[in-house]
Amino acid sequence: VPNQERLEAFKAVCRRHGLPVTVQRRVIYEFVSGRHDHPTADRVYEGVQGRIPGVSRMTVYRVLNVLVDLGVLKKVCSPNSSVRFDASMKRHDHLVCLHCDKLMDYEGQAIPDIKIPDTKSQAFEITDYSIQFRGICDACRKRPKHLRDDKRGSSIGGKRRKGRQQGAS
Amino acid sequence: VPNQERLEAFKAVCRRHGLPVTVQRRVIYEFVSGRHDHPTADRVYEGVQGRIPGVSRMTVYRVLNVLVDLGVLKKVCSPNSSVRFDASMKRHDHLVCLHCDKLMDYEGQAIPDIKIPDTKSQAFEITDYSIQFRGICDACRKRPKHLRDDKRGSSIGGKRRKGRQQGAS
DNA sequence: CTATTTGCAAAAAGTTTGCGTACAG
DNA sequence: CTGTACGCAAACTTTTTGCAAATAG
Numbered sequence: 001v002p003n004q005e006r007l008e009a010f011k012a013v014c015r016r017h018g019l020p021v022t023v024q025r026r027v028i029y030e031f032v033s034g035r036h037d038h039p040t041a042d043r044v045y046e047g048v049q050g051r052i053p054g055v056s057r058m059t060v061y062r063v064l065n066v067l068v069d070l071g072v073l074k075k076v077c078s079p080n081s082s083v084r085f086d087a088s089m090k091r092h093d094h095l096v097c098l099h100c101d102k103l104m105d106y107e108g109q110a111i112p113d114i115k116i117p118d119t120k121s122q123a124f125e126i127t128d129y130s131i132q133f134r135g136i137c138d139a140c141r142k143r144p145k146h147l148r149d150d151k152r153g154s155s156i157g158g159k160r161r162k163g164r165q166q167g168a169s
Numbered sequence: 170v171p172n173q174e175r176l177e178a179f180k181a182v183c184r185r186h187g188l189p190v191t192v193q194r195r196v197i198y199e200f201v202s203g204r205h206d207h208p209t210a211d212r213v214y215e216g217v218q219g220r221i222p223g224v225s226r227m228t229v230y231r232v233l234n235v236l237v238d239l240g241v242l243k244k245v246c247s248p249n250s251s252v253r254f255d256a257s258m259k260r261h262d263h264l265v266c267l268h269c270d271k272l273m274d275y276e277g278q279a280i281p282d283i284k285i286p287d288t289k290s291q292a293f294e295i296t297d298y299s300i301q302f303r304g305i306c307d308a309c310r311k312r313p314k315h316l317r318d319d320k321r322g323s324s325i326g327g328k329r330r331k332g333r334q335q336g337a338s
Numbered sequence: 339c340t341a342t343t344t345g346c347a348a349a350a351a352g353t354t355t356g357c358g359t360a361c362a363g
Numbered sequence: 364c365t366g367t368a369c370g371c372a373a374a375c376t377t378t379t380t381g382c383a384a385a386t387a388g
Binding site: 011074075076077078079080083095097098104106107108111114116117118119121122123124125126127128129130131132133134135136137138139141 | 197243244245246247248249252264266273275276278280283285286287288290291292293294295296297298299300301303304305306307308310318323
């Protein structure tokens with residue numbers, strides 16, 4: 001997807017909603033849509049520090065929420081950490097590492113479409129779906145086993161280390 | 170799944186790992202496995218207040234992590250809130266309401282199994298998967314539209330209300 | 339008895355809110 | 364110019380940590 005084009009589309013969406021296209025919004029949007037690893041809000045904050053002079057963490061949180069409301073970002077989640085953001089608005093699936101919490105788009109052979117099931121009996125209207133493939137990423141698999149087990153912060157057998165890190169891309 | 174049986178299985182797992190079966194662990198496990206709505210840690214805390222005399226929130230958090238490590242609970246997530254817990258360890262799918270963040274097991278007609286794709290090229294080993302069906306639950310659909318829009322905490326057009334509630338079962 | 343767990347208090351993350359000033363249109 | 368967004372500070376929520384007292388096996 002051409003970058004320039006995406007940016008123009010973004011501005012159009014803002015205009016349509018009557019929202020100013022601020023530097024912060026533009027840069028934050030560009031940052032998230034330039035990545036495939038679904039950064040957390042804090043990650044985005046770090047990432048845009050250099051590109052937006054004295055940006056504040058609060059602004060990043062706020063802008064991310066606005067972008068979600070505008071429909072140009074989606075919130076996604078992995079089972080161990082905070083909310084993450086995804087700029088790819090077309091239906092797609094995710095790989096999530098249960099050890100380091102890395103989250104990435106699935107990019108293999110296409111998965112046959114799933115027929116959206118009828119959920120009247122459950123009083124629910126499905127609009128969309130996404131498959132979450134859980135497993136272990138290479139970085140974690142290569143890591144010696146005892147280190148790996150530490151990773152997720154095992155609560156069994158005492159002595160928990162610090163833990164809580166995101167897999168680097 | 171007979172309740173008594175499940176409890177025995179739980180004790181067996183604890184014994185196998187050499188962990189004492191404390192009141193807290195047993196009750197918290199029973200509580201979570203008795204629900205289909207994937208409570209958050211806080212929700213569990215509230216729920217077990219009456220059944221474990223002066224239980225502390227910390228203990229609940231800690232016990233939940235132990236139960237995950239023991240493999241009798243799984244962490245699941247919805248895109249808007251904190252970690253939730255799921256006692257159903259067999260493969261299954263979820264419905265998640267994008268408005269109120271309600272999360273429930275999909276219980277309709279069986280979805281044909283997905284062939285686990287090859288992800289060597291992405292340096293990832295898949296062990297499991299789950300489909301997340303996103304949409305809107307009946308409670309939210311029935312709610313008047315303007316209230317609904319408030320719900321998710323729209324950042325557009327100012328005036329956010331308090332927000333952050335889980336759909337009641 | 340001995341190891342493990344619990345409860346407490348406190349702190350670290352993660353996220354939201356209200357208000358005066360600065361900026362986009 | 365006018366309205367909205369930004370940055371700041373501070374509140375709030377969610378989750379983790381360290382240690383003495385209580386408990387399971």
